[in-house]
Amino acid sequence: MxxxxxxxxxxxxxxxVAAAGLASPALAATPSSHGAQAPTRPVDNRAWTSAADWRSGAADGVRVLAGRRPGVTIGHASGRTDYTDPHLKTTTRYEYARWTGPRHRLSVPATEVIASWNADTPTGTWVEIELTGTYSDGTETPWYVMGRWTSGDDARRDIRRTSVDDQSDGKSSIWTDTFSIDEPASGLRLVSYRLRLSLYRRPGSRAAPTVWRVGAMGSDVPDRxxxxxxxxxxxxxxxxxxxxxxxxxxxxxxxxxxxxxxxxxxxxxxxxxxxxxxxxxxxxxxxxxxxxxxxxxxxxxxxxxxxxxxxxxxxxxxxxxxxxxxxxxxxxxxxxxxxxxxxxxxxxxxxxxxxxxxxxxxxxxxxxxxxxxxxxxxxxxxxxxxxxxxxxxxxxxxxxxxxxxxxxxxxxxxxxxxxxxxxxxxxxxxxxxxxxxxxxxxxxxxxxxxxx
CATH class of the missing domain: 3.90.70.10 (Cysteine proteinases)
Incomplete structure (x- = not known):
């Protein structure tokens, strides 16, 4: 707390503070389950969870797991990279595969976006979740890291799970786990986005992460x-x-x-x-x-x-x-x-x-x-x-x-x-x-x- x-x-x-002075439109009213008028939710949720969802993305080395709980895992490595862990102060080589989701157009042009994911990461494996999007002025964001995550914390074999600071393009920034428009009062919004998953393991390992769910919540909640x-x-x-x-x-x-x-x-x-x-x-x-x-x-x-x-x-x-x-x-x-x-x-x-x-x-x-x-x-x-x-x-x-x-x-x-x-x-x-x-x-x- x-x-x-x-x-x-x-x-x-x-x-x-950046949003101060923003004149937000009143929320439209819709009938609630109790007959009263409830405000329309200024939120857009999209998640990829089904085999069809996973196949709708671009696969670069990943394979789709069907069955009772569909997901994506490493089929074959599409590349290798050295990752320097800023918390362990170590550099380790990993191989990876990637899944890039289709572009999702937000039903609510957003001032904030928060990604969520559900994954299994055996010891020595991890996942990175990134987001890129299009602003209402037609320009694009960079690829932002929304998290580098592993369930483990064995300092000999696992990375330290981490958010990534100091990400901004002058129009938006990442605040720990949240994409935010820097000046909502300007009227700028994020109108669409794509998510990218990178699945990592050490070269030669047969262990592989599996991602069952990835998605994001975009919102434009009026000041109140x-x-x-x-x-x-x-x-x-x-x-x-x-x-x-x-x-x-x-x-x-x-x-x-x-x-x-x-x-x-x-x-x-x-x-x-x-x-x-x-x-x-x-x-x-x-x-x-x-x-x-x-x-x-x-x-x-x-x-x-x-x-x-x-x-x-x-x-x-x-x-x-x-x-x-x-x-x-x-x-x-x-x-x-x-x-x-x-x-x-x-x-x-x-x-x-x-x-x-x-x-x-x-x-x-x-x-x-x-x-x-x-x-x-x-x-x-x-x-x-x-x-x-x-x-x-x-x-x-x-x-x-x-x-x-x-x-x-x-x-x-x-x-x-x-x-x-x-x-x-x-x-x-x-x-x-x-x-x-x-x-x-x-x-x-x-x-x-x-x-x-």
């Missing part, structure tokens, strides 16, 4: 300090495990200064276990004996971004969730608590990102520049039932927060700090983790919020 999220706030605040209240439409609570980040304070400080900053991996671990997955005893053997909830330490270690120097990289958390058997992870934006009700009704809990002053969220007892919680249900009054990892112990994790307050702190894009300065909000960012083969009801719920 502290170190990593504060660094993200510093970055996104720059984007928010508050949002209209949605009408309650669900009373349900999901049985999601409860884990506190605070009981890990000071543990493993090499991962974002310890548990007090582990809101993202703690939330991720709660939902991973809700779906019946968890690390094995062998995977947890590195954690000191007697550590309470060692799987939370494991999640922090395996979501840590060595460039961002934190565990709060959004796509890295989604990718970590998808390392467990038959789970998918996606980063997106949603438009209201009605969307969350749609998902919870289908049995899908949601991790949301928000920032607020202490007095803006009754009962929290703290303020934060950025924090992740897990929405697990709604009360008869329509209030939000959340597993809040910023709690003193596991038993205290379940909280009930006022609906109107929650909706505002999660969906706004701007807020005022205690000193009156204008700060950024996440505009409805959330993580969705769900089965690789959702039930029909889950599939319908995901489609209703723009995810497939």
């Amino acid at each position: 502290t170190a990593a999220t504060s660094r993200r706030t510093v970055l996104t605040a720059a984007v928010a 300090y508050s949002v209209p209240a949605s009408t309650p439409g669900l009373v349900r609570e999901l049985a999601v495990p409860r884990y506190s980040q605070e009981i890990h304070a000071g543990q493993y400080p090499e991962y974002d200064n310890g548990g007090e900053a582990w809101c993202s991996p703690t939330s991720s671990q709660m939902i991973i276990e809700y779906w019946g997955r968890r690390p094995t005893a062998e995977q947890l053997a590195w954690v000191a004996p007697g550590t309470v909830d060692p799987q939370v330490c494991h999640a922090a270690r395996h979501t840590f971004d060595y460039q961002y120097d934190g565990c709060g990289n959004w796509p890295f958390n989604a990718a970590y969730a998808a390392t467990y058997p038959d789970l998918q992870g996606v980063v997106t934006r949603l438009g209201s608590l009605t969307d969350l009700e749609t998902l919870v009704r289908a049995g899908i809990p949601v991790i949301t990102s928000q920032s607020f002053l202490k007095e803006e969220l009754t009962g929290a007892g703290y303020g934060t520049s950025g924090h992740l919680m897990t929405v697990i249900g709604f009360t008869a009054e329509g209030d939000v039932v959340a597993n809040d990892p910023a709690s003193p112990n596991d038993e205290a994790v379940r909280r009930v927060y006022r609906r109107s307050e929650w909706e505002t702190i999660w969906l706004r894009t701007k807020r005022k700090g205690a000193d009156g300065k204008i700060l950024s909000g996440t505009g409805g960012v959330c993580y969705l983790y769900f089965p690789a083969h959702p039930s029909p009801a889950q599939r319908r719920a995901l489609a209703a919020v723009g995810v497939r």
Whole structure:
């Protein structure tokens, strides 16, 4: 909740300041499932997951895996390169194959784009995800690196998973895991994009990464300090495990200064276990004996971004969730608590990102520049039932927060700090983790919020 999220706030605040003064059109209204008028979602989601999707791209050494969970893997090496790891200070030769997706035209010309991917990376292998696009003025972006990722962290054989700083062309920039237009007030937008996957392994190795899902969420959320209240439409609570980040304070400080900053991996671990997955005893053997909830330490270690120097990289958390058997992870934006009700009704809990002053969220007892919680249900009054990892112990994790307050702190894009300065909000960012083969009801719920 502290170190990593504060660094993200510093970055996104720059984007928010650049956007100041932007005159955004009002959102069009469409009927919701409860008969009320809900705002049209200013978000475009596209994912490549099926064999047909993978065959629609340009293959350079990759082969398509069909079957129950289609994906791409290395068929033969199309080239070799030396990679100098900026964190290990080593240079290693790898061979690679590439998949370049078709151009996707955004239904919502975007000020921001966030990529997500789900992959298996055996020891010694890794993947790089890149994005290029076309601006509304007809010019092209460079190829931007959205992440260099591996599930492993064996310093002898694995790279350090990392975002890449200092990427900009004077019109857009990469802020850790987010493509952002530098000056949204100018009217410039990204109107289309392509994604590129590079799959790496050491020459002569038979191991190979497999990517099952890659996609991106483009959005143009209007500037707003508050949002209209949605009408309650669900009373349900999901049985999601409860884990506190605070009981890990000071543990493993090499991962974002310890548990007090582990809101993202703690939330991720709660939902991973809700779906019946968890690390094995062998995977947890590195954690000191007697550590309470060692799987939370494991999640922090395996979501840590060595460039961002934190565990709060959004796509890295989604990718970590998808390392467990038959789970998918996606980063997106949603438009209201009605969307969350749609998902919870289908049995899908949601991790949301928000920032607020202490007095803006009754009962929290703290303020934060950025924090992740897990929405697990709604009360008869329509209030939000959340597993809040910023709690003193596991038993205290379940909280009930006022609906109107929650909706505002999660969906706004701007807020005022205690000193009156204008700060950024996440505009409805959330993580969705769900089965690789959702039930029909889950599939319908995901489609209703723009995810497939």
